[in-house]
Amino acid sequence: MATIARTTARVFYYARNVARDIIPQALFRRRLAARLETARLSGEPARRRLNYYNKLQDGFTPSAKAVRISELPFTPTMYYYDLKEFARYFDPGLLIDVEFGDVMKVPKVPSIVKDRPIRDDDSNAVIMKLDKFRHFQMPADTIPFADKLPAVVWRGDLNNPIRTRFLEAARDLPFCDAGSHKPNAPAEYAKPFLTISQHQRYRYIVSLEGNDVATNLKWILNSKSLCLMPPPTYETWFAERQLEADVHYVPLAADFSDLAEHVAFFERHPAKAERIVAAANAYCRTFDNEQTEQAISLLVLYKYFVLSGQIKPDADVWRYITG
Structure with missing residues (x-):
């Protein structure tokens, strides 16, 4: 049962993301270098987090089922918008394996997911902050x-x-x-x-x-x-x-x-x-600092595209990622 505030927030969420899709996407791609430069200044805690979400270390090739950024599945809609928020900064022709929804097993190929089972061999499950409107609802509590x-x-x-x-x-x-x-x-x-x-x-x-x-x-x-x-x-x-x-x-x-x-x-x-x-x-x-959250999200995807051999890494950014 949604509150008025929650319903209003949902409307704003969709309005903002629809507007992002309408804006010429080249505008976002032109800002990638500047955003990466800012992201690499995020500090050691952020670096540890991005490498926790994206544990990949070796190069790989996207699977035959990988989709182009320009063709990301639109459903579930919030998964699409949450991934596209950062994927739109990259070339629309880049390939990406995604598994939307509840992921019960670690994917066989490196894939973007919302969740992964807790186990040692989980590096193929690359976590992004997906379905965050539902999962990252953390209202204040004033009662001691x-x-x-x-x-x-x-x-x-x-x-x-x-x-x-x-x-x-x-x-x-x-x-x-x-x-x-x-x-x-x-x-x-x-x-x-x-x-x-x-x-x-x-x-x-x-x-x-x-x-x-x-x-x-x-x-x-x-x-x-x-x-x-x-x-x-x-x-x-x-x-x-x-x-x-x-x-x-x-x-x-x-x-x-x-x-x-x-x-x-x-x-x-x-x-x-x-x-x-x-x-x-x-x-x-x-998870309070939105600027840090966005920087980590962008770098998780950047690392994915570099290791998949689809983009050449910027030396300074890659040095930050690898430590």
Whole structure:
């Protein structure tokens, strides 16, 4: 259920991106060198992030299914616009392999993706900040941890057995307000829809992966509530792999048998909960600087096109990328 502010933001998102597509694209391409020069001055943390998202080190050849930048698939629309925002700075004839949507496996060839499974051999999955309107929604939270309801909350679609398992474990716990607001939810798990601000009234918010990453994870970690979740198995631009258990979130057992124990502990030790919340908030601030976010996005693509042999690297920019 969208708020007026969210609907307005969506309209602005589409209007801005449609306008970018209407503007002669050569104007963007003429600005590439200047933007790269600015990007290479972003500093060491940004360099580490771009090489985390794009872990490729060796040259490669785009696959037979690669598409030209000028022919990127238009659906899902937000994926198209989020990739085109930076791809438009490059020659429209450059080839790129893309996998839009929820990526459950690491691609066989280097490809641009929104997410990837957390595993050691994941370098073919080159992460870009795609579907960011949905996934990077991180509204402020003005309610201190101590002033929140001493209870656990969760809402979501039952599109993963993990979520059903959680509801089974939480069903008889009096301090849990957990269920699904979806029309197809079983009656015993049906609960009314809650907005983000309504979730923020609770001290403990559970995050559970769905088709891939948990959409609510980012705004939970940006709130003053404590995030409870099993360790993540997928990651996006948010770099979920880098989140530390008991530092940024409270890890839950696979069967959720420790849920009551965790809540009881943090009710006795609220200062420890607040330290985790503070660390989670600090992690979210990594993504606050829009200029840095854009620089990293552009460099992730630049590195992809250089290693695919399609453009010759600028010496200074490439020296920054490779360290």
